[in-house]
Amino acid sequence: MNPELNPRCGWCGSSARPSGGRLAVCGLCGAATTHPPPDEAELRTAYVGSYRPPSGRFSGGGDRVLRYTRALLAGRLDRLAPPGPILDVGCGEGALLGALISRGRDAVGLEQGDQPAQSRLDVREVDILDFDEQRGEWAAVVFWHSLEHLREPRAALRRACSLLAPSGLLVIAIPNRSSWQARWLGDRWFALDLPRHLVHLPAEALVEAVRESGLEIERVSYWRAGQVLFGWLDGLVSMLPSHPSLYDAIRRPEARATAMSPSRRVTTLAAGAALATVATVLAASEVAARAGGSVYVEARRP
Numbered sequence: 001m002n003p004e005l006n007p008r009c010g011w012c013g014s015s016a017r018p019s020g021g022r023l024a025v026c027g028l029c030g031a032a033t034t035h036p037p038p039d040e041a042e043l044r045t046a047y048v049g050s051y052r053p054p055s056g057r058f059s060g061g062g063d064r065v066l067r068y069t070r071a072l073l074a075g076r077l078d079r080l081a082p083p084g085p086i087l088d089v090g091c092g093e094g095a096l097l098g099a100l101i102s103r104g105r106d107a108v109g110l111e112q113g114d115q116p117a118q119s120r121l122d123v124r125e126v127d128i129l130d131f132d133e134q135r136g137e138w139a140a141v142v143f144w145h146s147l148e149h150l151r152e153p154r155a156a157l158r159r160a161c162s163l164l165a166p167s168g169l170l171v172i173a174i175p176n177r178s179s180w181q182a183r184w185l186g187d188r189w190f191a192l193d194l195p196r197h198l199v200h201l202p203a204e205a206l207v208e209a210v211r212e213s214g215l216e217i218e219r220v221s222y223w224r225a226g227q228v229l230f231g232w233l234d235g236l237v238s239m240l241p242s243h244p245s246l247y248d249a250i251r252r253p254e255a256r257a258t259a260m261s262p263s264r265r266v267t268t269l270a271a272g273a274a275l276a277t278v279a280t281v282l283a284a285s286e287v288a289a290r291a292g293g294s295v296y297v298e299a300r301r302p
C-alpha cells in the first residue's frame with residue numbers, strides 16, 4: 001500500500017484519514033499524524049537555525065523563566081523518584097539536567113547531535129527519533145515535550161517503561177489535541193509545530209497507553225505541562241489582521257522563524273497584553289474542564 005495515499009496513525013498504527021492541512025486523523029484513538037511525514041532532510045532543516053540557537057531562545061528574561069520552571073520540575077522529580085539516575089529524553093539545551101545535577105542527582109540527557117547543550121552536562125548525542133537503543137535502569141524517565149517529536153512514540157513509551165527501576169517514575173508532558181484551544185484554533189494552534197511534531201495526541205490516548213503499559217498513574221494535570229495560557233494568547237493574536245506571531249515576538253531575533261521589525265514586534269506584544277485577560281479566562285476554563293492545552297502524566301512502576 002502506498003503510505004502517501006493510505007496514512008497510518010503514528011500512535012496506534014490504525015489507518016488514518018487526511019483531514020486538511022498536513023494531518024491525518026485516526027478514527028480509533030483520535031491521534032493526528034503529520035502527513036505526509038517529513039523526510040530526514042526536512043526534519044534536519046526544521047531543527048537548525050532559529051529553533052534553538054546557542055544564545056538562547058527567549059528575550060526579556062524568558063530563558064530565566066524557563067530555567068526556573070525546570071528547577072521546579074527537578075525538585076518534584078527529586079522528591080518523588082526513588083534514588084538513582086534520571087533520564088531526560090529530548091533534553092534540549094539541558095535546563096532540567098542542570099537543575100537535577102545541582103540537586104545532586106545523576107542525570108543523563110538524550111538529544112540530537114546538532115542541539116546545543118552546556119558542556120558540563122552529560123548529554124548523549126543520539127538520534128532520539130530512535131529511542132530504542134537505550135539501556136540501563138533509571139529512577140525516572142522524562143519526556144518533556146519530546147514524545148511528539150519521535151517517529152515511534154508508542155514504542156518509545158514501552159521502552160521507557162522497561163527502563164524504569166522498581167518504583168521508578170515516568171513523566172510525560174505533551175500538547176493536548178483534545179484541548180479547547182486545539183479544537184478552536186485549528187491550524188493556528190502553535191503547538192502543532194509542524195513538521196517537528198509527528199504525532200498530536202489527545203490526552204485520553206496518552207493516559208490510556210500509560211495505563212496499558214502497567215504503570216500506576218499518580219497524576220494527570222492539564223496545566224503542569226505549561227503552554228496553556230500562551231497557546232491561547234498566541235492563537236488569539238494570530239487571528240488579528242496580518243496574523244502576527246506572538247511566539248516569534250517573545251523570542252530573540254536569532255530564534256524567530258520569521259524576521260520581525262521592531263515596530264511590528266511592539267504592536268504584537270501590545271496585542272498580546274490587550275488579549276491577556278480573555279486568554280486567561282479561556283485557559284482557566286479549559287483547565288477546569290480538564291481539557292487544557294497540554295497534559296502532564298506522572299506514573300510509577302509498581
Ligand SMILES: [Zn+2]
Nearest residue numbers: 009012026029
Ligand atoms: Zn490511532
